[in-house]
Amino acid sequence: MNFTLIATATFGLEKVVADELKQLGYDDLMVENGKVTFEGDEMDIVTCNMWLRTADRVLIKMAEFKAESFEDLFQGTLAVNWGDIIPITGFMHVIGKSVKSKLFSVPDCQSIVKKAVVESMKRKYRRDLFPENGAEYKIEVAILKDVVTLTLDTSGPGLHKRGYREFAGEAPLKETLAAALVLLSKWDPSKQLADPLCGSGTIAIEAAMIGRNMAPGLNRSFASEQWEIIPQDMWSDIRDFARNSINNKEFRILASDINGRLLRTARGNAEKAGVSNNIAFQKLDVKDFSSKKKCGVIITNPPYGERIGETKEVEELYKTMGRVFRELPEWSYFILTSYEGFERLFNKKSDKNRKLYNGRLKCYLYQFMES
Secondary structure (H helix, E strand, O other): OOEEEEEEOOOOOHHHHHHHHHHOOOOOOEEEOOEEEEEEOHHHHHHHHHHOOOOOEEEEEEEEEEOOOHHHHHHHHHOOOHHHOOOOOOEEEEEEEEEOOOOOOHHHHHHHHHHHHHHHHHHHHOOOOOOOOOOEEEEEEEEEOOEEEEEEEOOOOOOOOOOOOOOOOOOOOOHHHHHHHHHHHOOOOOOEEEEOOOOOOHHHHHHHHHHOOOOOOOOOOOHHHHOOOOOHHHHHHHHHHHHHHOOOOOOOEEEEEOOHHHHHHHHHHHHHHOOHHHEEEEEOOHHHOOOOOOOEEEEEOOOOOOOOOOHHHHHHHHHHHHHHHHOOOOEEEEEEEOOOOHHHHHOOOOOEEEEEEEOOEEEEEEEEOOO
């Protein structure tokens, strides 16, 4: 079957997701706020879930139509052949959101969509009752300015859940965002990479997985793995291909932090991800960070000072980072923070900055290229 697929993305990462899709061989991409739309079949659903590092989810777009009344919503949903994908036993779970629309009651929209999906299923299967004791089919009704988009979620838990991170720091960086920082830096294993404020190690681990060409979805399962329309051997073939694609490149990423407890967590996460041989963890204060390597890349997500009483400490930290990093003039550094006056404290203007969101926090990725 051919589908219209949507790779959802955190605001600011749409182009990174589109670049990933191009690398995987997709073209005719439509890039919009928070999503990249493209065409694909069952094999593409499996491939994109397995390989996309920076997307949040892979959805099937089922329909898009205008609805200003509950009747419009019901009829628009009813017109979709849900039974082409959902079997008799499918568990139909409807979630929703509504922004700037006449139909603003999300619970009402959810129950109308569910009713219409069941009616559509009755037509297909010529029966009145569905046990809903099989695989989950999560349907989202998203209404923006009276335009309804109906999607089916193929991923299940968000794609940032790679299966290696049991524990995280107090303000963890999502794996998808960490991978995006690495891809935006254009780092490759021929260069030294360091994260001198590594926390629970997410940036270093994602970089190591990129360096080793490890598919981010290799060690987890997906909602659509249980779907009847996708043959099981398609999943095992793509997994086998992903396993065989891992390289044995030798490189060492430097990951250091002053917090020993976090470093223990980071080591455990790296072990679970299968990249502990590619990362050298070290307990080290950022003020003592240095390198004999002439060139390299620093990618880091320092504390932002969001909590009361932390501002002073964070301001001192940024000043220290400025002094320490300037000792490495031929390195580039990429620093993510929500702190507005970062460049003033760091005492250097970035060559480029990019607005990104870490959860709901608006941040900037300050990019300093080697001089």
